[in-house]
Amino acid sequence: MADDGAPVTSYKEGGFADEGAGDLPIKVHICAPSTLPEGFVFEAEVGDQNAKKTISVEVPEGGVVEGQVFLIDLPADFAVGEPQVNIPTGRWKDGTFDVLKAGPCHPSLWCSMCFTQVAMGQVLQRLRFNWLGSSAPEAATKNTFKVVLALCTCYAIFTVSLEMAEASTNYYNVPAWIPVLKFIGGILFTVYSIYALMKLRENVRAKYSIPEESCIGMEDLCCSMWCSCCVVAQIARHTGEYETYQGSYCSETGMAAHTPSIV
Template sequence: MIRSSSCRSTESNLAAERASTKFDADQTALIFGDISINNNDQNAKIEKETSKMASEDYVNVDEGEIKPLMVSVTAPASLPAGYTFEALLNDDPSRPFLCEVPEGGVEEGQRFLTPLPMNVQEDRINAPTGRWKDGLFDCFEPGYCHASWCCAFFCSKISMAQIMTRMSLTWLGEPGQRVATNNTFKVVVLLLVSYMIYSISLEVASLEYGPRNTPTLIVALKLVGSFLFGVWSLYSLCRTRQSVRQQYSIPEEHCHGCEDLCCAFFCTCCTLSQMARHTGEYETYPAVCCSTTGHPPGTPLTV
């Protein structure tokens, strides 16, 4: 009897230990389960915050808006606002990125500006967005004999052609496909040389005549040539400055609505020098007068 009672007591103790062990295991599982749930919630929270940051690429830590770098894109089809598609930067197949159709939608073949995602990592000229790098009259900021202002003052069309090439603009100062902008520098130089030959030819033709006896045809040709070349020079410079402002999200500060025109007409050389400094990273790459971009060969473009 004593042995039987002892056995029953031992069995009771073992059962109690098993129950205690089971309770501890269940409690441990419950605790770890809570940790797992909390970890899942934490991961979800982190993913949500990461997604939020990804959608706010242009907001800095001080909650101040950082102006985006804008690029020109050609719509592949008629698309509604908010539609996202893969575009090619300057129509280069090796440089794809995702862009979103702006408000109002776009028509097939229409060119529009869209922010370049900040996760697009590639070599390009670094320049501030939302403001000019320096003032309009800071021409001597890089140096008193710097190529940027020398070209702007002594050969303004060459300076404009270099800026157009950096920005991948056409000879009219407008964004275009890379195929059309590769030869912008050559086109501008050809226009300049053609106008010089045209003007010199008319001057030579009028040498045998006196000021009062110059044929009306020669006078008319001089006026027409000067007018057309002047209109192109003013328009292309105005559009180039507008394209620079749009790409770098720089707002107008004075003469709202006609600031680009006023700067191009009244301050041609200073305007060219300012754009050359903004689109040229002279702190890293040296300035060169005789080149298509104003930088040595191999220097990256602005986009």
């Protein structure tokens, strides 16, 4: 789909897109500038490097230590009058398996199905999370997509190299170290993929006040293990407002260049 800036055809989620959108506040991650006591008020900048705004932050109960990341409610009047991506709160925009909601040819669908970890990297960059799926200081999140893409590329090269080495030997004389390395590499990449997606989903739920619906305490892990491509596509739809803004196959955020940043 071309990034020409034109609105895309809207889709309807059976009321999920609008219901609850204003019932609960969107939350924003704040990184504590120093160790501060409970109730202390300080100024913090939120937004990306191109559109930062300053808000007053009150330190939550128990205080915070330097570098700690915590969630606060975003002020209701934040970015009033400015274009922003409309992201529902309180519930998912649509279901985990509603993969065709944005259309059968949408980038979020095909990237999630064919290149799940790359699509995950796009969503992580969109939300300014780090490569492990968590909020972090700006310096640790500005290259998230590149880090995830590099990990995927290295794993692909690693796997193909071992396959070539295996193919170049006699079937009955394959060195024992080749299948061992393939097994270890596969396990490590799988564990990373599940963990990062689990943390991404967990933090998206926290940010948009979305409760667990099943497997209480284990929902994020279970979904990430068994339905990873569908989970990535769902989070992409939830945070993309594809009714208004176009998706993109070849951008770091999976969105067209004109799309407003997410706070």
